[in-house]
Amino acid sequence: MRRRGDRTELPLDVRRTGDDRTDDAALVAAVLDALPSPTLLLDADGTVLLANSGWTAAAGVLDDDRFRVGVGGNYFAMLRSVREDDSPRLLIDALRDLSAGGRAQVAADYDVSHPAGTRWYHLQATRVDRAGQIVVTHTDVTSRVRAERTSAWQARHDHLTGLPNRAHLHELIDAQLQRPDRASVAVLFLDVDGFKDVNDSLGHDVGDELLRQLATRLVAETRAQDTVGRLGGDEFVVLCADCDTEGAERLAGRFQRTFGKPFELAGRRTRLSTSIGIATAPSGRLEAVRSTDLVRDADLAMYAAKAAGRNRIRSFSPDLRTAAERRLLVAAELREAIDSGQLMLHYQPVMHLPTGEVTGVEALLRWQHPERGLLAPMEFIPLAEQSDLMAPLTRWVLASAVRQTAAWDAAGLTLVTGVNISATHFGTGTLVDDVTGALAEGGLAPERLVLELTETCVAEDAAGAAAQVAALRIRGVEVSIDDFGSGYSSLSKLVSIPAGVLKIDRSLVSGLDDRGSHAGAAVAAVVALGRTCGMRTLAEGVETAGQLAQAAALGCTFAQGFHIARPMPAEEVPAWMAARPRPASARSRLIAAAGQLAGSR
Ligand code: C2E
Ligand code: MG
Ligand code: MG
Numbered sequence: 001m002r003r004r005g006d007r008t009e010l011p012l013d014v015r016r017t018g019d020d021r022t023d024d025a026a027l028v029a030a031v032l033d034a035l036p037s038p039t040l041l042l043d044a045d046g047t048v049l050l051a052n053s054g055w056t057a058a059a060g061v062l063d064d065d066r067f068r069v070g071v072g073g074n075y076f077a078m079l080r081s082v083r084e085d086d087s088p089r090l091l092i093d094a095l096r097d098l099s100a101g102g103r104a105q106v107a108a109d110y111d112v113s114h115p116a117g118t119r120w121y122h123l124q125a126t127r128v129d130r131a132g133q134i135v136v137t138h139t140d141v142t143s144r145v146r147a148e149r150t151s152a153w154q155a156r157h158d159h160l161t162g163l164p165n166r167a168h169l170h171e172l173i174d175a176q177l178q179r180p181d182r183a184s185v186a187v188l189f190l191d192v193d194g195f196k197d198v199n200d201s202l203g204h205d206v207g208d209e210l211l212r213q214l215a216t217r218l219v220a221e222t223r224a225q226d227t228v229g230r231l232g233g234d235e236f237v238v239l240c241a242d243c244d245t246e247g248a249e250r251l252a253g254r255f256q257r258t259f260g261k262p263f264e265l266a267g268r269r270t271r272l273s274t275s276i277g278i279a280t281a282p283s284g285r286l287e288a289v290r291s292t293d294l295v296r297d298a299d300l301a302m303y304a305a306k307a308a309g310r311n312r313i314r315s316f317s318p319d320l321r322t323a324a325e326r327r328l329l330v331a332a333e334l335r336e337a338i339d340s341g342q343l344m345l346h347y348q349p350v351m352h353l354p355t356g357e358v359t360g361v362e363a364l365l366r367w368q369h370p371e372r373g374l375l376a377p378m379e380f381i382p383l384a385e386q387s388d389l390m391a392p393l394t395r396w397v398l399a400s401a402v403r404q405t406a407a408w409d410a411a412g413l414t415l416v417t418g419v420n421i422s423a424t425h426f427g428t429g430t431l432v433d434d435v436t437g438a439l440a441e442g443g444l445a446p447e448r449l450v451l452e453l454t455e456t457c458v459a460e461d462a463a464g465a466a467a468q469v470a471a472l473r474i475r476g477v478e479v480s481i482d483d484f485g486s487g488y489s490s491l492s493k494l495v496s497i498p499a500g501v502l503k504i505d506r507s508l509v510s511g512l513d514d515r516g517s518h519a520g521a522a523v524a525a526v527v528a529l530g531r532t533c534g535m536r537t538l539a540e541g542v543e544t545a546g547q548l549a550q551a552a553a554l555g556c557t558f559a560q561g562f563h564i565a566r567p568m569p570a571e572e573v574p575a576w577m578a579a580r581p582r583p584a585s586a587r588s589r590l591i592a593a594a595g596q597l598a599g600s601r
Contacts, residue, residue, distance in 0.1 A: 028128075037137045044099040044132035046076030046092070058138070062114060075136070082112060091123070098125055099132035109141070120145040158230040160208055161215035169229035173239050173291035182286055186248035188238040189277040189298035190218075190255065193310040195234035196427075198270065200464065206266045213265075214272075217258045221251070237295060245280045245315050252276040252313045273311035277301025280315070300324050331387035334367070334380055338389075338396055342368050345400055346567035349576070350418070350538065350560045353552040358577060360416035360450070362560065363401040364567045365393070381422070390424045395434050402442030402449065404570050409444070413574055418450040420482065423457040426464060432471045439477075446476030450501065454482045466496050473498055480538065485526060502530040504556070506541025513546030520550060527555045 029050055032039050038055035040048050048071050059067040069078045076095070079088040087110065094106045106125040111118050125136040156168035164172060176185045192214065199207035211234065218228045218236060227239040238255075240248055255276060262269040279297035281289040297316040303324075305314035337343055347361035367375040384390045397419055405417040425431050439446055451472065457465050469479050480501035485508045504526050511519025523539070530537045539551035542561030551559050565576060 032135070035137065037139045039135060039137045040075060041128070042075050042095075042099075042134050042136060044096070044134075046074050046095070048073050048075055049133065055138075058140070062112065062119070064114070067112075083110070095125055095134060095136070098127055099134050101127065101130075101132075111145075118142075158232075161212055161230050163215055163219075163236075164227060164229040166229070166231045169227070169231070169237055169239065170291045170295070172227050172229075173294060176239060176241050177281060177286045177289055177291065177294075179286075183242050184244050184280060184283045185286060185289075185294070186240040186243040186245065186278060186280040187291075187294045187298045188240065188248055188252055188255070189279075189295065189302040190236045190238070190274050191276075191302050191306060192234040192259075193273045193275060193306070195272075198265070198272075202266050202268075210263060210265055210270075210272075213263055214259070218255065221254045221258055237298070243280075244283070245278060248278045248280060249313060249315065252278060256311065256313070275302050275306040275310060276313045277303065277305055278313065278315045297321070327383055327386065330380065330383055331389065333369075334384060334387070334389055334393075337367055337369075338392055342370070343393075343396060343400075344368060344569070345397065345404070346569055347404075347417070347573050348560060348567040349565045349573075350416075350558050351548075351564050353556055353559055358415075358564075358580065360418060360558075361573065362418040362452070362567075363397060363404075363420075365397055365420075385422060385424050390422045391428045391430065391434070394419075394421060394425050395438070398434060398438035399442065402438045402444045405448055406442050406444045408573070409448075411574065413577060415573075416448050416450055416478070418452050418480065420452045421457065423454065426457055426468060431468050432475075435472060435477060436475060447478065450478040450480050452480050452482040452503065453497070453499070455484065455486075462496055466498065470498050473500070481535075483540070485522070500535055501538055501558070502526060502533075502535045503538045503540050503560075506561075509539045509541050509547055509551065509561070510543065512539075512550040513544055520554065523551070523556070524554050531555075 028041065029052075032041060032050055032052040035052060036054055038058040039052045040055055041050035043049055048069060051070055056070075059069070066078060066081045069075060076088075076092045079092060082088065091106075091108055091110070094103070094108070097103050098106050104126075106123070108123045109120065110123060111120045119140065119142045122139045122141045123136060124139070125134050127134050156165060156171075157163065158165045173185070173187065176182055195207070195210070198210055211230070214234075214236065215228065215230065218238065222228055222238060222240070225241045226243075229237050229239070231237055238251070240251060243251070256274060259272050259274050262271050277298045278301055279294050281294055297320075300320040301314045301316040304320055305312040308314065344366050345363045346366055347363055349358045350360040350362060351357070352359040365377045365381070367380055369375050381390075381393075384393050401417050401419050405415060408415055421431065425434075435449070435451065436446075439449065453465070453469070473479060478501065479497070479499040480503050481497065481499050482503045483505045484502050486505035504523055508519055508522050508526070511517035512523065527537050536557035537555070538558035538560060539547070539556045540560055542548045542551060542559045542563045544563055547561070548559055548563055568576060
């Protein structure tokens, strides 16, 4: 063996003689050396005949004795020492076959573990002569493979939390369902309650930080064989292998407890709750279930959990699917109803108590369903809320109510019209434009419109609601708080809303002529509260003369209820108004009745 320059060379066992042989060897050696890739010339048994300088350099980089195979060493033995699996044997068989003329070339990719990280090589071998000598080149493709792996990883994971994303989750769930050794598979669908509030009030960066913290807590609660993934937004899915419904419910309970511990966000401590739906693949029939079905069922169960109130766990049952199908059907019908004139408004008169005059009406939505007849709002409004139909529905109500009020105006009937606004409309950000647009189009002064908001509008995003209400009141539109006293009332949030009228809920008003109840004291307190905040009050659901008289005696400004009039179609309103007793006599009867009530106490 002699060394020439910086390459290693073995006297070639080429079947030539004399000077020719030396020249050939030198030529081959020079050609190999010119190649940048680590390259070897091997004989049929894998003995290294020539190694170029690239090979020597690469062995130096790897700094591993296994790769320091020089001229005279055996390449096949080196391959066997590098990997313990079957791949060296297959590669060696292919190289022997190449050497024997059984194939034209061999190409293979293989990786080498290395303390500084795995390196990948693309191996390519060709036969150089009939004696079976072969040239093997090794191209380092580590950076390309790493880039490919990174982008493949990114395609399957959520960039924010590093958890499997929707597509990858489905692959993982399907893989679990296909495993014959799995007894059961459960999927938990989690949705954070009120996540939007955090995002809106503390900003998206804080929202992102919260999602990362949620992901960490979820992973900490699960076992190694479970998978936590993020579908997007605040929706997480947990795949729980060998987990029956009871096990999944226990896990869901642990998630709720860990979410109940405060999160540190932007220097504040925030507590969160979550709604969790569970779907379990029936044991013994796992392979018949698809991951899309399982996740959809868990989603439906989560939806039912959320509808039942926050912070709940619900397991899937088939009736949820029937209900969902029905919701879809009715939502499609409702969408159609808006365009095809099946919606109508009924108007309920509002009486001004100090004068006994009817000064306004409340517009109440009805759906003339082609098969089910006239539907009350509670039969379809909750569905419209869930199907993103509330804003188009309210735009229709606003336009119709404004047009009707302007038409009455033109006929000499001056009324202020109330329109109910749903909490979801505040989230769309279009409320102010929708209202001003309807007024401009219908040609009605803003003072003639009252928007009725419920306490939930205020509770969900107090700051956002207050800003929109303020913008409307600046334009001259009146705002009232509807159903006050029916739900949980947050007074601090309520006073932050610049409303002008407080509508006292029917549940309080109905007790007014029940002597044993405390309704009188409660209504008096609400009237006083209203006065303190500069608001007038309206007694809702007045059904008897006694309730009406009490409401007037307690200082309510307005009253509305079946005792005065039931809601009626627009065309009946003028005749009803004309048939009413003159306000002066109505007023004197009221005052007399109020006096009688006071005297009988
Ligand atoms: P609300 O805004 O509190 O409307 C008053 C409801 O009480 C009406 O029911 C009305 O018919 C009923 N009512 C009035 N006086 C009496 C009474 O003396 N006794 C009894 N028992 N009930 C009385 P309706 O029309 O079924 O509407 C129910 C709710 O549906 C409304 O409550 C309102 O929250 C909602 N709603 C109605 N129309 C719309 C609308 O256009 N948009 C939105 N977002 N909600 C609407
Ligand atoms: Mg109302
Ligand atoms: Mg009401």
